[in-house]
Amino acid sequence: MMLQAQLHCLCLFTLYLTTGYGQEGKFSGPLKPMTFSIFEGQGPSQIIFQFKASPLAVTFKLTGETDDIFQIQPDGLLYHNKALDRETRAVHKLQVSALDAHGNTVEGPVPITIEVKDINDNRPVFLQPKYEGSVRQNSRPGSQELDPLKNPSYKLVVSVEDMGGQNDHSFSDSTSVDIMVKENIWKAPEPVEIEENSTNPYPIKITQVQWNDPGALYSLVDKEKPSKFPFSIDQEGDIYVTQPLDREEKDAYVFYAVAKDEHGKPLAFPLQIQVKVKDINDNPPTCPSAVTVLEVQENEQIGSSIGTLIAHDMDEENTVNSVLEYRIVDQTPKVPRDGLFLVQSYSGTFQLAVQSLRKRDTPQYNLTVEVSDKGFKTLCFVQINIIDINDQIPIFEKPDYGNLTLPEDTAIGTVILTIQATDADEPHTGSSKILYRITQGDSEGRLEIETDPETNTGYVKVKKPLDFEAVAVHNIVFQAENPEPLVLGVQYNASSSATFRLIVTDVNEAPQFSQQVYQAKVSEDVAKGTKVGNVTAKDPEGLDISYSLRGDKRGWLKIDPVTGEIFSVAPLDREAESLYRVQVVATEVGGSSLSSVAQFHLTLVDVNDNPPRLAKEYTGLFFCHPPKAPESLIFEATDDDQQSFRGRHFTFSLGSETLQKDWEVSKINGTHASLSTKHTGFEERVYHIPVRINDGGRPPLEGTVSLPVTFCKCVEDRCFQPAGHMPGIPTVGVTVGVLLTTFLVIGIILAVVFFQIKKNKGQHNVESAQASEVKPLRN
Structure with missing residues (x-):
């Protein structure tokens, strides 16, 4: 054990020397609170720091969350002897104390924090296999x-x-x-058919919807929002019809089922519910009118179609409920016998069952017709009138209506002649009604004929202006006809025609222009004397014409009085008037000197002849003084020339190169630019900044404008001006200066006066003294 400890100390000492520990600096220092970050997983015997203590301390003591990992040597060398694990402990809270030879604390304890930095040393693991x-x-x-x-x-x-x-x-x-x-069970159900006017008890379940999970809240939505909505849904998703339906009122319904959660949020898209109302035979046939009136001519052939009775049924079309059957149940009168007419069972078309009815037997028959569907019957009434055949032609009362002379300016609508023809067929029928038409002598349709429906009298009227120069004499042929065709074997002849001669006399008429509005287009920069257009007029009588202008308020044009050619006589200006309107007067030479007027419209095409300018007057531009930083203001340019479809495209630049160190002009878009200061060293005064604006036209034009910019003291972001100070009224400083000057002048004057008075007084005293000295001599 002693050898192992000695080896450990030797290793630490070697590491201590090779890493530079022990030198005052990064890895050593006084005892104070410190925080160290160390990666987890590093090998043991890693030096952290060496603490230096006061001379009284001879050893160091380590306490806290050491976990037998951190140790400190007597000389203050802090190290860890095991690898750190951040997942075991991410932060270690330690305390270091310095002790004297008796074990007493002379410094500390000082908190030392060890933060364990993470490395990727743990595999991600799913919580379940x-x-x-x-x-x-x-x-x-x-x-x-x-x-x-x-x-x-x-x-x-x-x-x-x-x-x-x-x-x-x-x-x-x-x-x-x-x-x-x-499976997704939130599906739209199949379309539903409901029989109208059902007598079953309501409500009646008709279909069902169901959300995939329990707890959904159901509702129905109808986008048409009708006054009554005869459907409902319960919270099981069952859909009911709540009252009888009437197909004739509404034959189909389309609405939507919606499912929402407990918070009212839709769970899915709505489902479309389609309901068709099934028809039943609940409507009887109806007649088209109280009485249906038909006509048949005397000479109609057997089997001829007379007319059709069309009854109606409100039940569904093209179904057995709306199929109608027709049957004649009565004929009045029954002369010459009953059964004179037939009706087709399913079309309602009437036919003649016998040949050649005679009006003298009876002029009218009344039929009662039974119209029936599958369950109802209705009686309709038909009146058949026997009308006379058209076997008589109209005959004019006279073949020739003679001559009539009219001036060519006879007013339109004037009745110039009354004609009359008669017809022996039955009155007030198509066989006896007469229509007149002109078959010869009026190819241009200047006349028309109106017929009185009661008397068959024809009134010949002027429909278009008569024209002596075009046709002086009209040989008119009238034809009288019936709207009803004539029977076979009968034809119109000369008795149905008449003649009439219309003589048109000349009237002096004003000249006539070839058109009422003449239009021309020229460039606004055309030279004086350029032909810009011409007009033409003719006199109906063939007289010469003199042309003149009226309304040439700008004096731009002149017209050749003989040819009608129009020329420019002054510079044209589109910006002053882009569409120039004048009147052209054509006056006949000689005769009554009648005249007529036409319009001449001259469109001026723009050329680039106006330099750019400011869009408005900029008089209130200012910056607060003293400026704290460079600032900018925006201005707008415009041009009196016509704007192209792409809009304006101006370029902007400073008008003086000497100003470039102080000012800068930057383009924002085709019409706007900004004027910016480059520094803050401006005086408190007005600067007039010249700006060049180029329009880029063909040819390009350039204008120089001046922007007045004021540097002034500001209050609430506005130029400050002392109260009562108006243009022309002196300021307080000027007023004070004037007053001081006045007082100074007055003081000088008073001093001079005072000095003069004192001088005079002194002289007077001298003279008095001299006089007193002389007096004794005189005595």
């Missing part, structure tokens, strides 16, 4: 492909690595996981 779990089909993202019928379970191997698996010294562990795939 095997895990089990389950997942619902389609219950969460990533599980849509799971199908319990195809793969009811999965066996997984899960591995774990510490240090992120990025180190050669990392450890790992594995375990198995068994996953069971459960």
